[in-house]
Amino acid sequence: MAQAHQHFEFINVSPRAPGKPQTAQRRKIRSHCMRGRNRRNPSVWLPKDDINLDRTVIEPNASLPSHEQEGSQVPTVNNRARVKSPVLSLPSLVDFAVKVDNESLRLLATVFPGTMSAFSLARFRLPSHFRSSQWSDWLLSDKAYVYSILAVCAVIQEFLLAAQRSKHTALCIRTAISQLNERLSSHDTSLSNARVANVIALTLAALVSNDHVAMSIHGNGLRHIVQLRGGLESFRGNPQILVVLSRIDLCVTLSSGLGPLFPQYDPVSVVRDLLKPHPQACLPLSSRRPVIHLLDPRLVPIFLDLQYLAWRINMATNPPYEGIQEYEVHAGIWVAQYRLWQLQGTMSDILGECLRVSMLGFLTTMFSLMNNRIGYDHTNNQLRVLCCAIEVSTQQLRPVMLWVLMVGTLALFDPGEEWLLEKWRSGVLPLIQELQWMEVREYLKDFLWIDSCNDTKGEILFEKLGQLVRAS
Structure with missing residues (x-):
């Protein structure tokens, strides 16, 4: 009987029209009558690939959103006035694992889809075997996961709007941590995939908000859970989680400077065993283009493999050429990042170390947070x-410095930094001062450059740097 009373409510009738309910009460009657009839699975209304959806632009002072295409402006710390995310028709009767208020529902509708695609390669339009609805399905079954997603969505919204921490966001974070701790104390739920996703979300929230203490705590917790599960081998058959773990590892390491959360002694073997759905497919092979500026022989094969991967992605847009699968791109990023980390602290020359760090930065340009980059302090x-520290003393070093500064600014730097403009003026300008963008782009493509994610922002950045140098 107690269970039945949960859905029993009194309805107030209008005093002016006896027997007829008031307007607000009529809505409540309809809601109770339709309860359970319009329930939908979130995997239906949360897209797996948001690249072809219309986008809504949420402006800090706008009362109504306008609709426009995704912008191509180069993001900086002070240049995040807009949130771009897919427009969704979110049904109010979806049975989440926990009841959410209107503000939380709006976050799930506008920010969650972009958050899900933060580390994906959707904009490359590549064939994929990684499609999965697990990230939205957990919203139906796991209360702690719902709170962690609300926390990361609230943090990301403030990041994109350059807003101060609100009480609602702080409450979401506290509740998410409380729910997580409660489930970590249970042996039955502490090591589940949903719990891993829980900690991933909170780690991303700390990363986006530049909270290094929280990022370290959540990152260590994530590493501990993976170790207790038996390592990355325990995610065999779930390559999506493996990919997200490797992306979180890349971002946390670049932001904190600490060692990787999941160090790989043989990253090529790990990829072949766990990530690739087709074992017969081979990893990208080294190209034959010589690299005269890499003095350390250990860096050469990593650079050449990345160069070949970028070439294959660029060629995938041309029908005569053989395409590339999404898992091959994920595999290439995975192998490169862990091989580059293995060389940390062992490089014998400054230029080699500069190129090693630049290659790590280049990897981050292949994914973004709703068209905005994450900060890596x-x-x-x-x-x-x-x-x-590098003195551009020869003409042969100018193309190297051009690529390093362009990739560094795409991934890390603010184009208005004085040291950057001075380095551009002295080390790069003598090479390119008479050249147009398409000619400069050919220099960049001699190194590492992916047309689909570097071209538009790169051209805008090139023009911006030229303007700033001329004005200074």
């Missing part, structure tokens, strides 16, 4: 010091 400072 440690790597930003590290690459700036290396660039300033």
Whole structure:
């Protein structure tokens, strides 16, 4: 009987029209009558690929959203006035694992889809075997997961709007941590895939909000859970989680400067065993283009493999050429990042170390947070010091510095930084001062450059740097 009373409510009738309910009460009657009839699975209304959806633009002072295409402006710390996310028709009767208020429902409708695609390669339009509705399905079954998603969505919204921490966001984070701790104390739920996704979301929230203490705590917790599960081998058959773990590892390491959360002694073997759905497919092979500026022989094969991967992605847009699968791109990123980390602290020359760090930065340009980059404090400072320490004394070094500064600014730097403009003026301008963008682009493509994610922002950045140098 107690269970039945949960859905029993009194309805107030209008005093002016006896027997007829008031307007607000009529809505409540309809809601109770339709309860359970319009329930939908979130995997239906949360897209797996948001690249072809219309986008809504949420402006800080706008009362109604307008609709426009995704912008191509180069994001910086002070240049995040807009949130771009897919427009969704979110049904109010979806049975989430926990009841959410209107503000939380709006976050799920506008921010969650973009958050899900933060580390994907959707904009490359590549064939994929990684499609999965698990990230939205957990919203139906796992209360702690719902709270962690609300927390990361609230943090991302404030990041994109350059807003201060609100009480609602702080409450979402506290509740998510409380729910997570409660489930970590249970042996039955502490090591589930949903719990891993829980910690991933909170780690991303700390990363986006530049909270290094929280990021370290959640990152260590994530590493501990993976170890207790038996390592990355325990995610065999779920390559999506493996990919997200590797992306979180890349971002946390670049931001903090600490070692990787999941160090790989043989990353090629791990990829072949766990990530690739077709074992007969081979990893990208080295190209034959010589690299005269890499003195350390250990760096050469990594650079050549990345160069070949970028070439294959660029060629995938041309019908005569053989396409590339999404898992091959994920595999290439995975192998490169862990091989580059294995060389950390062992490089014998400054230029080699500069190129190693630049390659790590280049990897981050292949994914973004709703068309905005994440900040990586440690790597930003590290690459700036290396660039300033390199003296561009020969004409052969100018193309190298051009690529390093372009990739560094796409991934890390603010184009208005004085040291950057001075380095551009002295080290790069003598090479390109008479050239147009398409000619400069050919220099960049001699190194590492992916047309679909670097061209538009790169051209805008090139023009911006030229304007700033002329004005200074």
